[in-house]
Every structure is written in structure tokens, then in C-alpha cells.
Amino acid sequence: MSPEPNPARHDRDSVARSALALLDEVGLADLSMRRIAAGLDVQPSALYWHFANKQQLLADLADRITASIPRGGTDIVATARGIRDALFAYRDGAELVLSTYALQLGSSQALTALIDALIAQGASDAEDRGTAILHFVLGHATLVQQRMHADSHGALPDTDDVDVTAGLDRVFDLGVTALAGTFSAPATPRRARA
Structure with a gap:
């Protein structure tokens, strides 16, 4: 031996x-x-x-993947795109970060960047909205990476990649914008009919 x-x-x-x-x-x-x-x-x-264990290693990898996320931005869509880009920088990066986030391992760099951008835009509930946006970003990025993996194995039907990518980008921006919402007072409810 x-x-x-x-x-x-x-x-x-x-x-x-x-x-x-x-x-x-x-x-x-x-x-x-x-x-x-x-x-x-x-x-x-x-x-x-x-x-100490594989989970600790994966948490470190997740921190390294999210380390490139720009901080201090005030545009929530740009911040969310920055997180998505960091996740896409590595094969299965979204799944890895999602799994460590679910187990509350590693740092919260992505969430902090979103909360900072929301606060800069005047959100009073920035932590809740930031959490919702992060969940959306992680889910969306995981879906896209799974499609990319399936496509690399020829498991997706032939499509025009430009149209598919543009559609996914529109859905991503729409989702982030919808979750960010507006930060002004809610509209006055309609009066009940007499």
C-alpha cells in the first residue's frame, strides 16, 4: 500500500x-x-x-461563481442579468448555486446585490422582493442551462437559436421587472357598485 x-x-x-x-x-x-x-x-x-465535506466544497464553488456579480448597481434588470451571466459562466453553475442556496450554504452575494439595487430604487420591501427575484433568476437560469445541455446532446428539436434566445431574454426581463414592481403607492381600489 x-x-x-x-x-x-x-x-x-x-x-x-x-x-x-x-x-x-x-x-x-x-x-x-x-x-x-x-x-x-x-x-x-x-x-x-x-x-470538511462535499457540501462545503460546493458552497465554496458557489461563492466563486457568484464572486463576479457586479455590486452597487441601481438597475435591477442589469443586476439580475449580471447574476444570470455569472451562473452561465460554468456548466451547471445555476444548478450548483441553487442547490447550495437551498441548503443555506455559502454566501449571499447574489441576494445582497439585488437588495442593494432595490434599495437604490426606493423599495421598502427590498429583502422580500430581492429574494423573489433571486428565486426567479435561479430557476430561469437552471431551465436555460438544462435546455443548453439537452441541445448539446441533440435532444431538442431544430429551432432558430437566435429566436429562442431572444424569447428567453424577453421572458427573463419581464419576470424581473414584474417581481421588482413599482415602488409608488398602490392604486386606490375601485369603489364597490351600489
Whole structure:
């Protein structure tokens, strides 16, 4: 039996970078600690020097994916697009971030960016609206990434990709705008008929 490799040969950052590269190559379903370790030429147990478990590693990956989200914007649609673009930067990025968000792992960079933009627009219920928009963005991005994956395997009917993409972008903008709503006083209800 060969001795356990030195875990100091790799640091936390190199393990996470290797895992992100493997995510792009094989997708979330096939991203395992064993595969990551094989790519680093170490035993799987060596990874646990840097991450207590796979969920902790996935939370770190989610934080790295969302780290590029622009902060301080005042345009809610642009902020939501920035989040979507960050999710699309990696294969299954939306699914990974969604799964860690559902388990309340990792940071809340995406939600914070949305709340900041909503506050800048005068929303008094920015946290609730930001949460609703984030749920929409995560769901929409996951749907689009699943379609992209199916298309890469020839599982979608032939369509004009430009029209499909433009339609998805319109739906995305409409959803974000609808959830952001208006921040003025609600309309006076109609009077009941006598």
C-alpha cells in the first residue's frame, strides 16, 4: 500500500479551481470528490484537509461563481442579468448555486446585490422582493442551462437559436421587472357598485 500523499501539495484554492474546471468538463452530476482527487493526483481523503465535506466544497464553488456579480448597481434588470451571466459562466453553475442556496450554504452575494439595487430604487420591501427575484433568476437560469445541455446532446428539436434566445431574454426581463414592481403607492381600489 502506498503512503498517503502530502495534503499540503495542494491548497484550498487549487482544489477549488480544479473542481471548477472539472465542473465545466463533466457537469454537477458527475462532480465527485473521487474525480477531483484523481485530477489532482491525490487520494480523496487528502481533499478533506481543505474541505470538511462535499457540501462545503460546493458552497465554496458557489461563492466563486457568484464572486463576479457586479455590486452597487441601481438597475435591477442589469443586476439580475449580471447574476444570470455569472451562473452561465460554468456548466451547471445555476444548478450548483441553487442547490447550495437551498441548503443555506455559502454566501449571499447574489441576494445582497439585488437588495442593494432595490434599495437604490426606493423599495421598502427590498429583502422580500430581492429574494423573489433571486428565486426567479435561479430557476430561469437552471431551465436555460438544462435546455443548453439537452441541445448539446441533440435532444431538442431544430429551432432558430437566435429566436429562442431572444424569447428567453424577453421572458427573463419581464419576470424581473414584474417581481421588482413599482415602488409608488398602490392604486386606490375601485369603489364597490351600489
